[in-house]
Amino acid sequence: MKQFLIPSFLAVAAVAAVAAVAFWPNAASAGCSIKLQNLAVPPAARATIPYKVTMPFEEEGAPELIEGLFWWDKEGPFNVIIFKRETIEAQLFTGNASSYTLTAQVTYSCGGKVKRSNKVSNRLIVNANRDAGY
Numbered sequence: 001m002k003q004f005l006i007p008s009f010l011a012v013a014a015v016a017a018v019a020a021v022a023f024w025p026n027a028a029s030a031g032c033s034i035k036l037q038n039l040a041v042p043p044a045a046r047a048t049i050p051y052k053v054t055m056p057f058e059e060e061g062a063p064e065l066i067e068g069l070f071w072w073d074k075e076g077p078f079n080v081i082i083f084k085r086e087t088i089e090a091q092l093f094t095g096n097a098s099s100y101t102l103t104a105q106v107t108y109s110c111g112g113k114v115k116r117s118n119k120v121s122n123r124l125i126v127n128a129n130r131d132a133g134y
Helices: 002-030
Strands: 032-034 051-055 057-060 065-072 073-082 086-092 098-110 113-116 121-125
Touching: 032 098, 051 098, 065 086, 073 086, 086 098
Parallel strands: none
Antiparallel strands: 032 057, 051 086, 065 073, 065 098, 098 113, 098 121
């Protein structure tokens, strides 16, 4: 009977260990997230001149930012390098004077798994850049 119990116990332990390793990344990333609160844009930007946008956020766990995704009136996404301080920040520029709905989202990594945040939007007014002839 002992000869049967020991191999059976070892087999069950091995299956449990494999299952734990297989599900470990999911468990590590389950409590890891970024939620954007809003998208702050300048009152008026100028065509061809960079402007800063900021996104206050809430985070859970230790997510690592990868990049920002931005859409101008649903055109995009355009991948942009972002920086995380008290808020998430990006330097953007728009070549054409117009009024846009700017939408932002960030991609981040948690436990080796790539995730996307919620999307936030705001109205952006881009004025002509008279200095550049636009």
